[in-house]
């Protein structure tokens with residue numbers, strides 16, 4: 001952990017809020033196959049176009065009391081929440097990575113994970129428009145930065161390929177779809193950005209979290225709701241943990257083995 005610098009911290013915080021605000025647009029429009037750039041934001045209730053002053057992260061929501069300026073329709077708490085969470089995740093990454101080139105890569109990765117988490121939660125969908133460019137981005141960044149291109153390449157194969165094989169085998173055996181194609185591509189992206197060790201760790205963490213929370217949900221609802229939380233949401237959380245603390249966890253684990 002590096003010593004935080006106040007100016008850098010402020011920049012990262014505002015960047016997180018602004019990108020969180022952009023992610024709101026992505027999360028709303030991408031699954032509906034709408035353009036992300038145009039038209040500008042509109043109130044879903046009355047269709048009033050939103051000005052820049054309606055779009056200031058957190059502030060507009062607070063000033064307008066969580067309602068549209070025109071029709072007073074309630075605006076979902078999800079919007080300021082996404083902005084807050086993105087800013088929080090950005091600050092956390094800054095505190096771990098410091099003001100480094102790797103920070104830029106991991107912030108873009110973290111923003112993608114926030115978007116995938118929210119879209120999978122609501123639509124049970126992990127759009128190719130995020131995961132496929134994510135694989136390309138991870139491989140290109142790894143030419144210059146950790147984990148390095150070899151690790152990233154193996155990571156993509158481990159994340160994407162191995163899981164695809166397991167899913168395929170499971171499907172042949174049981175005739176039931178195990179993992180969706182979206183999960184596989186998302187794991188390919190995680191492998192490309194974090195490398196093969198951390199994509200394995202991500203799989204492990206997400207399976208543990210998935211089982212624990214899955215059992216809790218099933219117990220709570222007495223069955224039913226088996227797919228209440230799609231696997232991509234666990235993958236996103238696990239990938240963020242792996243991005244932040246994966247190296248330490250892997251080193252600690254290797255030390256215990258050795």
Ligand SMILES: [Zn+2]
Nearest residue numbers: 043046068071
């Ligand atoms: Zn309105």
